[in-house]
Amino acid sequence: MRHALLTEQWFPAIGGSIQLFDAIYGQHMPPGDAVHIIAGGPPGSAAHDKNYPRPVTRFDDTRYPWMKPESAAEYARMFAATLAVCRRERIEVLHAARVIPEGLVAMAVGRALSIPYTVWVHGEEVSLFLRYAVKKRLMPQVFGRARAVFANSTFTQGRALLAGAPAEKLHVINPAVDAEAFAGPFDTAELVERFGLAGKTVLLTVGRLTRRKGHDTVLSALARLRPLGLLQDLVWLVLSDGELEAELKKTCSALGLDDVVRWVGPVSRDALPRYYAAADVFVHPNRTLDDDDVEGFGMVFLEASAAGLAVIGGRSGGVVDAVEDGGSGMLVDGASLDAVTDAIAGLVRDPVRRASMGRRGPAWARRFRWEDQAARVRALGSGDGDADTAVAAD
Numbered sequence: 001m002r003h004a005l006l007t008e009q010w011f012p013a014i015g016g017s018i019q020l021f022d023a024i025y026g027q028h029m030p031p032g033d034a035v036h037i038i039a040g041g042p043p044g045s046a047a048h049d050k051n052y053p054r055p056v057t058r059f060d061d062t063r064y065p066w067m068k069p070e071s072a073a074e075y076a077r078m079f080a081a082t083l084a085v086c087r088r089e090r091i092e093v094l095h096a097a098r099v100i101p102e103g104l105v106a107m108a109v110g111r112a113l114s115i116p117y118t119v120w121v122h123g124e125e126v127s128l129f130l131r132y133a134v135k136k137r138l139m140p141q142v143f144g145r146a147r148a149v150f151a152n153s154t155f156t157q158g159r160a161l162l163a164g165a166p167a168e169k170l171h172v173i174n175p176a177v178d179a180e181a182f183a184g185p186f187d188t189a190e191l192v193e194r195f196g197l198a199g200k201t202v203l204l205t206v207g208r209l210t211r212r213k214g215h216d217t218v219l220s221a222l223a224r225l226r227p228l229g230l231l232q233d234l235v236w237l238v239l240s241d242g243e244l245e246a247e248l249k250k251t252c253s254a255l256g257l258d259d260v261v262r263w264v265g266p267v268s269r270d271a272l273p274r275y276y277a278a279a280d281v282f283v284h285p286n287r288t289l290d291d292d293d294v295e296g297f298g299m300v301f302l303e304a305s306a307a308g309l310a311v312i313g314g315r316s317g318g319v320v321d322a323v324e325d326g327g328s329g330m331l332v333d334g335a336s337l338d339a340v341t342d343a344i345a346g347l348v349r350d351p352v353r354r355a356s357m358g359r360r361g362p363a364w365a366r367r368f369r370w371e372d373q374a375a376r377v378r379a380l381g382s383g384d385g386d387a388d389t390a391v392a393a394d
Contacts, residue, residue, distance in 0.1 A: 001382060002034045002090060006082050006106055007097035008061060010039035011048045014266075016299055017122055020152070020175045021097060026054050028374035036089050038082050040074075057085050075101055082109045091115060093147070093381040098125055099163070100135055103142040116147040118381050123156040123296025123317055126163045140164025148380040152297045153318025171380055174321055176368035177302035183362065184307070186277040195262045197278055200235045201348055204279035204309070206272070206300045209242030212293045214285035214314060214334045216248065221341040223255040230348050231260055236283075239264045239275060276307035281347050281354055286314035287334030298322045302368055305329065305361035310354035312343045328360035 005025045009018055025035045035054045039045075040061030049056040059081035063070045082105055086094060094109060094117040096102035106117035119142060129135040143149050143165040150173045151157040157172050192198050207213045215238065225231050238261060245263075252261050267275060276282075282304035286295040294317035301322040304311050313323040314334025323329040332339040347354045 001378065002036075002092045003029065003095060003378075003381065004036045004038055004082070004085055004089065004091040004093075005095045005097065006038045006078070006102045008040045008078070008102060009097070010037065010042075010045075010056070011052070012044045013042055016175070016297070017097065017120075019299060023176065023178075023370045024374045024377055025095070026052065028370045030375065030378060033378065034089070036085055036091065038078075038085050040078075057081055071101065075105060078102075079105050079108055082106070083112060086113055086115060093118065095377075095381065096120065096142075096146075098122070099139050099142050100125075100129060103146070104138060107142050107145055110145070116381070116383070117145075118148045118150060118377070119143060119146045121149060121151045121156050121160045121163075121165070123152065123159055124292070124294050126156070126159045127292035127294065130163060136163075143169070147383060150377065150380075153321045155294075155318040155320065156296050171376070172321075173373050173376060174368055175297050175299045175302070176370040176373050177299060177306050177365050178370065179302075179306040179362060179365045182273045182276055182303055182306035182365075184273065184277050186274045188274055188278040191274060191278045195235065195237065195264075195278075197235055200233050201281070201351075202279040203234065203236040203281050203283050203344070204239070204275060204304070205236070205282070205284055206239045206267075206275075206303070207284060208240050209238075209244040209248055210293075211244065212286055212289050212295060212316075214287055214340070215244065216251065217285050217287075217334060217337055217340050218283055218344070219248065219251055219255055219257060219261070220337050221344050222257055222260060224337075224341045225345055225348070226256070228345065230345060231257075234260055234348060236261045237264055237275060237279060238262065239267050239272075241265055272303070273307065276304060276309060279307075279309055280351075280358075281312065281344070282309040283312045283344060284314070284319075285312060285332055285334035285340045285343075286316050286319055288316045295319050301329070302365050306365035308358040308361050310347055310357035311361070312340075312347070324360065324364040328357050328364045330357075 037056040041058035059077045061074050094106050096106040096119045103119040110117045149165045149170045151160050288294045297318040305328050311329030313319045315331040325331040332343045
């Protein structure tokens, strides 16, 4: 089967959706299937595309603030590039990374060439689009004409239904994890030395420094642990960067936590497993914000479980699908400082419990296999309505 993936966001940019699409379309489609990537073109694209295992066609994603709407020219170029690739490569199924803009363009190309398309939904974008009258009106049309709609979690499935996706076309395709890549063992001596981890209980957070991720709540929780004597042997490794970096570092200093927190910054995918191996507890108390900004799933929770860490996640959005609450992990109210503080304190005080949770993690993570999810995407894209009865991450 010949597939094309249309996505505005692609390497060398980073992000969860890019990782998802790379795993399914770039790495794990069944042997014999052809996949062509049609993507926006950030700086450095050509160098990446040259070494990528699938052919990549770029379109100019420049937007012009003086144009109304400012995205009109970009969408026209996206349409032209997609039409040309689908016609030239005789694409049989077109996969759209989001309902808007990619789904809108896929619907137009599908009409022009009489080819089916599928649409992905991730959670937060649907909540945002529902606030705009034009996008709210367009979404049911894009969903209704799609062959299948893929939601990354049961939470996102509910959001898609509210946005007009037909229930019979809507399928949950959870992201997955290459569990063996995080299984180890790994040499962490250099990290232990660099960050002063010897003899410490190590907390780890991997995720952009944005409000919904809960870094601010963890800082406040750690400040509460100081009077309890729980910080003297504790270190928190914070990976990635983001728009709240300066604010969070200022708060960290104001709370007297500079001796506890290590602002590591962005880490490459290849180096990431060593950081998980150096940690004891993964803490990511995400929450839903007032503007409905929410975590659609959270692949980092699966990575942490695969690495054998006890996991603390927020009971919000699609994270309830990613964390084995009461087993290898626990879900807390990420908006509650008391709940987050109690969860961290409980695991810091109880190494036996956190080790027991960690031992359960790999088995949980192995339930989410990229091969299975790619096979479902292929089957549903080809029109096999029985695909949901085959393999799925329960």
